[in-house]
Amino acid sequence: MTIQTLLWLLPLPPLLAFALIILVTNRWKALSHTLAIGAAALSWLGSMFICWTVFRLDGLAEHPIGSTIQWLPTGADSWLSIGTRIDPLAAVTLFFVAWTVLFIFIYSVGYHNFGQPQGDHDRAGLPPEGATLKGKGHHRVPSIEPMYSRFFAFISLFAFAMYTLVVSDNLLTLYIGWEIMGLCSYLLIGFWYGKKSARDAAVKAFLTTRVGDVFMLLGLVGLYKAAGTLSYAGIFGNEEMLHTLATTGSGILGLSQAGLFGLLLFIGTVGKSAQFPLHVWLPDAMEGPTPVSAMIHAATMVSAGVYLSIRIFPLVSQSETALLVMSIIGAFTALFAATIALAQNDIKRVLAYSTISQLGYMIAALGVGAYVAAAFHLVTHAFFKALLFLGSGSVIHGMEHGVLHTGEHVDPQDMLNMGGLRVKMPITFWTFLIGGFALSGFPLVTAGFWSKDEILSGAFAGGHWVVFATLAVSALLTAFYTMRQITLTFLGQPRTKAAAHAHETPLTMTLPLMVLSFFAITAGWVGIPKAFPVLGGLINPWFEEFVGSMLPAHGEAAEAGHSLVPLFTSLVVALGGLYLGWLVYSKVKAGAKDPFARALPGLHRVLQNKYYIDEFYQRAFIRPARWVAEEFSYRIIDRGLIDGILHGIAGGGLGLGRFTRDQVDLPVWNHFVEWLMARVPALGRVLKGVQTGRVQQYMVIAIAIAVVVGVLFVYFFVLA
Amino acid sequence: MIPLSWYLIFAAALFCIGLFGVLARKNAVAILMGVELMLNAVNINLVAFWRYLYAPDLAGLTFVAIVLVAAAAETAVGLALIISVYRRRSTVVVDDLSLMKG
Numbered sequence: 001m002t003i004q005t006l007l008w009l010l011p012l013p014p015l016l017a018f019a020l021i022i023l024v025t026n027r028w029k030a031l032s033h034t035l036a037i038g039a040a041a042l043s044w045l046g047s048m049f050i051c052w053t054v055f056r057l058d059g060l061a062e063h064p065i066g067s068t069i070q071w072l073p074t075g076a077d078s079w080l081s082i083g084t085r086i087d088p089l090a091a092v093t094l095f096f097v098a099w100t101v102l103f104i105f106i107y108s109v110g111y112h113n114f115g116q117p118q119g120d121h122d123r124a125g126l127p128p129e130g131a132t133l134k135g136k137g138h139h140r141v142p143s144i145e146p147m148y149s150r151f152f153a154f155i156s157l158f159a160f161a162m163y164t165l166v167v168s169d170n171l172l173t174l175y176i177g178w179e180i181m182g183l184c185s186y187l188l189i190g191f192w193y194g195k196k197s198a199r200d201a202a203v204k205a206f207l208t209t210r211v212g213d214v215f216m217l218l219g220l221v222g223l224y225k226a227a228g229t230l231s232y233a234g235i236f237g238n239e240e241m242l243h244t245l246a247t248t249g250s251g252i253l254g255l256s257q258a259g260l261f262g263l264l265l266f267i268g269t270v271g272k273s274a275q276f277p278l279h280v281w282l283p284d285a286m287e288g289p290t291p292v293s294a295m296i297h298a299a300t301m302v303s304a305g306v307y308l309s310i311r312i313f314p315l316v317s318q319s320e321t322a323l324l325v326m327s328i329i330g331a332f333t334a335l336f337a338a339t340i341a342l343a344q345n346d347i348k349r350v351l352a353y354s355t356i357s358q359l360g361y362m363i364a365a366l367g368v369g370a371y372v373a374a375a376f377h378l379v380t381h382a383f384f385k386a387l388l389f390l391g392s393g394s395v396i397h398g399m400e401h402g403v404l405h406t407g408e409h410v411d412p413q414d415m416l417n418m419g420g421l422r423v424k425m426p427i428t429f430w431t432f433l434i435g436g437f438a439l440s441g442f443p444l445v446t447a448g449f450w451s452k453d454e455i456l457s458g459a460f461a462g463g464h465w466v467v468f469a470t471l472a473v474s475a476l477l478t479a480f481y482t483m484r485q486i487t488l489t490f491l492g493q494p495r496t497k498a499a500a501h502a503h504e505t506p507l508t509m510t511l512p513l514m515v516l517s518f519f520a521i522t523a524g525w526v527g528i529p530k531a532f533p534v535l536g537g538l539i540n541p542w543f544e545e546f547v548g549s550m551l552p553a554h555g556e557a558a559e560a561g562h563s564l565v566p567l568f569t570s571l572v573v574a575l576g577g578l579y580l581g582w583l584v585y586s587k588v589k590a591g592a593k594d595p596f597a598r599a600l601p602g603l604h605r606v607l608q609n610k611y612y613i614d615e616f617y618q619r620a621f622i623r624p625a626r627w628v629a630e631e632f633s634y635r636i637i638d639r640g641l642i643d644g645i646l647h648g649i650a651g652g653g654l655g656l657g658r659f660t661r662d663q664v665d666l667p668v669w670n671h672f673v674e675w676l677m678a679r680v681p682a683l684g685r686v687l688k689g690v691q692t693g694r695v696q697q698y699m700v701i702a703i704a705i706a707v708v709v710g711v712l713f714v715y716f717f718v719l720a
Numbered sequence: 721m722i723p724l725s726w727y728l729i730f731a732a733a734l735f736c737i738g739l740f741g742v743l744a745r746k747n748a749v750a751i752l753m754g755v756e757l758m759l760n761a762v763n764i765n766l767v768a769f770w771r772y773l774y775a776p777d778l779a780g781l782t783f784v785a786i787v788l789v790a791a792a793a794e795t796a797v798g799l800a801l802i803i804s805v806y807r808r809r810s811t812v813v814v815d816d817l818s819l820m821k822g
Contacts, residue, residue: 073776693818696743696751703739 003050004067007084010046011163013039014156021153032149033109036156040105043163047098054091061088061549066169068231081231085169088546089375093166093307096382099519100299101159103512107390108155108291110508111397112145119143125194127289130404140404142397145289151191155295158184162300165307170231171220171265174308178216178272181301182209188296189288201284208281212271219264226257236314246318259319265312266326273305273359276333280614282356286348290393293348298355299386306362306378313371314551327367331470333360336611338477342484343596343607346413347392350485354439355385357474361455368467370458372527372548377455379543380447380523384438387516391432394505394513395489398425402498410496415485416594420494424502429490431513436486438520440479441574447524449574454527457566472569479577487585495589532567727768735761748805748812752798759791 017039025031054060066085074080086094117131124146131143145151158181165177190202220230226245227235235241242258250260269275274282285297296302309316309326316322334357341353358381365374398421399412410417422429438448452475459468494500504510527543584595597604606612665673690701734757741754763784770780806812 073778073781075778077776695814695817699743 003053003065003086004084006046006050007066007086007167010043010050010084010167011160013042014159014163018153018156018160021149021156026149026153029114029144029148032152033105033114036152037102037105037109039156040102040159043159044098044102047094047163050086051091051095051098054086054088055546059549060086060091060546064090064169064233068169080172081170081229082173083169083231084167085232086167087232088550089307089310090166092375092379092543092547093303094163096303096379096519096523097162097166097300100382100386100516101162101295103515104291104295104299104386104390105152105155105159107294107393107509107512108151108289110506111289111291111393112148112151113142114144114148114508116142116144119146122146123194125192127192127195140407142401142404147191151188151289154184154187154191155292158188158296158301162304165304169233170229171223171235171311172230174311175216175220178268178304178308179213181296181304182206182213182272185209185285185296185301188292189285191288191292195287198287201281201287205281205285208278209271212268212278215264216268216271219261219268222257222264223261226261232311236311242314242318245315255321256319258315259322262312262316262319262322263325266309266316266322269305269309269363270329271305272308273302273363274356275305275329275360275363276336277613279333279337279356280617283349283352283610286346286352290348290389290396293352294386294389294393297352298389299382302355302359303378303382306359306374309363309366310371310375310378313366316366317369323367323369325367327364327464327467330360330362330364330367331467333357334364335360335470335474335477338474338481340607340610341481342477343594343604345415345594347395347415347418347485347489348389348413350415350481351385351388351392354388354478354481357478358385358439361452361471361474364467364471365455365458368459368462368464370455370462371551372544373451373454373458375547376527376543377451380438380451380520383516383523384435384446384448384520387431387435387513387520388439390509390513390516391428391435394428394509395421395425395432395502397505397509398428398502399498401503402496402501405501405503406497408496408498410498412498415488416588417496418489418494418499419492419496419588420490420499421502422490424500425490425504427504427510427513431510431517432490433486434517434520436482437578438524440482440578441475441570442578443571443574445521447520447522449570450524450527453567453570454529456570457529457563460563460566468566472573475570476573476577479574480581483578483581484585487582488588491582491586492588724768724772727764731761731764731768734758734764746813746815748802748814748817749799751814752795752802755798756791756795759787763787 014036017035020035021032025035054065064085064087066083068081068083070079071082072080113128117133119128119131120143122128122131122143126146128143128145130140132140161177161180161184163177165174165181168174168177186202186206189205190198192198193202223235224230226248227241229235235245245258245261246256248257249255250257252260255263271278282297282302286293288296316326337353337356337360341350341357344350344353358377362374362377362381365371365377395418396412399418402408403410403412434446438446441449441452443449456468456471456475459471494502525539526541528539528541529544530541588595594604597608609615738754738757738759738761741757742751743754745751745754766780766784766787770777770784774780802812805817809817811817
């Protein structure tokens with residue numbers, strides 16, 4: 001099978017699994033997860049084959065592999081084409097998508113307690129609450145998720161959409177995959193729809209990302225109108241087209257067309273990748289099951305936003321303004337989200353904010369022109385963030401076990417209730433440590449160090465001092481809150497009985513952790529810059545050349561030489577942050593407050609409440625929208641205007657009726673009508689039987705009459 | 721190439737499934753889904769006839785696009801009505817909604 005064919009087939013297995021699970025196998029849990037994992041494994045195999053082939057090709061960027069078909073006619077003989085394509089950027093994305101998706105599927109088996117008994121009082125739409133084992137006294141154990149099959153169906157659909165997005169060769173099919181993922185995100189955040197908080201979070205995520213998507217659609221339409229195509233090759237790979245777009249004014253804010261459409265598409269990224277000011281949905285999305293948080297809200301879907309931004313970089317980079325906007329939003333988000341993460345106690349929320357912060361890093365990297373660094377951080381981040389989320393799920397799972405075992409009522413997600421878990425959950429601890437160190441950019445060994453270092457040196461070499469400083473400070477904060485998390489969760493003594501009785505999770509959960517932690521270390525080695533002291537050149541910096549070849553004039557920033565200032569900075573912030581985090585949090589006793597809250601209560605409260613942005617949106621947008629619906633649309637327009645017109649017509653009719661009654665009816669027709677009226681009730685009694693009020697019976701009658709009339713019509717007019 | 725009649729038979733089958741749903745289901749949401757199936761069956765007919773008889777003239781496709789937009793709008797209004805009915809009467813079973821009974 002050629003790679004061209006394989007690319008078309010790549011997204012299909014998960015789609016088939018989705019259809020089969022929904023339609024056929026949803027009663028059989030084991031069969032459902034076998035189908036889903038089997039499909040994910042097939043796609044993984046195909047992806048690995050493709051990656052293995054194309055990673056060794058030279059000049060892939062100039063001659064990407066792919067094929068197109070004509071999809072929709074748009075005129076006498078012009079067609080809208082869609083197709084698949086693999087180029088260096090798509091290849092590296094495909095690589096991490098395939099790995100993370102497959103292992104998150106496997107992890108879900110353990111996370112949803114496969115093999116455990118049915119719960120005592122579990123209901124569909126609520127998280128499983130545990131089952132009592134009979135025989136061994138009063139022993140409570142975790143119970144299997146009631147809607148197990150449904151979960152695998154949804155994540156299969158999600159995997160299909162992500163693969164579609166990665167292999168597509170144009171912005172239209174990318175957008176289709178993008179929107180299907182939006183739907184899956186909604187369905188999976190609201191997976192436990194019995195909880196009001198989950199329902200609200202699902203709606204919030206859907207609406208917030210929709211704001212970005214509408215702008216993105218505007219950008220797509222505008223770009224299509226201006227360029228006449230949406231394919232990557234036709235726009236981003238076409239110097240002439242880029243030049244035309246860059247020199248034609250758009251008539252809005254003095255932007256060129258390239259700048260305007262680039263920014264509109266970028267707003268799509270802002271929504272999908274949770275950048276300020278559309279970041280509010282992502283922390284709430286943690287209401288979903290943890291594998292969902294890992295897959296959608298860390299490794300794949302939010303990466304899709306950054307992937308789009310990297311894709312459109314040739315377009316965006318035509319406009320200085322657009323680049324400036326990107327670097328401001330990215331750098332601000334990176335810092336802003338990192339500060340909020342300092343004061344969160346929920347283990348998953350800390351990670352959610354760190355995701356927002358790291359995505360901001362990538363956007364800022366693009367804004368300063370560090371194209372390769374952004375792609376590099378995208379890949380390494382996908383691995384270590386998926387690892388961290390799955391690790392946190394494992395921790396929560398272990399804590400839930402302890403909670404069920406001891407019967408103690410504590411929140412299994414609150415880090416202040418944990419402590420000392422390194423003894424109880426050694427595999428989770430070591431893998432989480434690797435993930436956490438990668439996130440904070442622990443020098444030399446972890447992947448995060450290399451990609452972060454590259455972003456910092458990109459900003460430094462380009463002379464973007466403000467961006468550099470902001471990113472350095474947020475890197476410090478990142479290391480700090482990561483160490484806070486590790487210290488509170490795993491080190492010290494257990495702070496609750498539940499934590500003391502926590503339990504290591506099954507192999508289906510720990511195996512993905514181990515595999516992902518392998519990549520959290522090694523994924524960085526392909527991008528060690530040549531100019532790096534001592535280590536540089538030991539391993540070929542393959543990533544730089546491979547992905548960098550996507551840009552015609554690539555590597556200006558990187559080739560300015562590897563200065564020691566950013567390297568020194570990243571060393572200091574990573575180690576300093578980690579040390580400070582350990583110093584402050586290693587002595588937190590059971591029941592004690594967060595030391596940060598004791599030292600700076602005011603600031604802590606502001607951060608814990610996320611700068612009150614949710615409250616602000618509530619007042620600024622949601623309440624006015626409700627007010628408009630309630631007061632304006634309903635009372636004024638609907639009740640006042642439309643009902644007013646209706647009542648006016650009715651009143652007019654009434655007046656007319658009175659007139660005819662008094663002048664015509666009473667004097668003239670009275671006797672005749674009275675005679676008639678005496679017979680109407682009888683008729684009414686007969687006809688009453690027809691009006692049953694049941695809409696479907698009306699339909700039957702309507703169809704019967706239509707058939708009879710149709711037959712008569714054909715008989716008398718067509719045949720005659 | 722697949723003959724035109726296959727598409728027409730498929731569309732007819734889909735239409736009948738939709739019609740059955742509209743007539744036999746009790747849940748208003750399911751009835752709405754039946755209506756959607758019927759609309760899509762018509763769409764398949766339109767596209768099939770367009771493809772076999774009128775391509776590449778765009779009129780047929782445009783017509784389908786209009787039907788799709790109308791269907792989306794109809795679904796939005798229909799669902800809003802169903803939600804509104806549900807809030808007032810706590811049911812979406814159409815047999816229970818017989819206020820208009822004579």
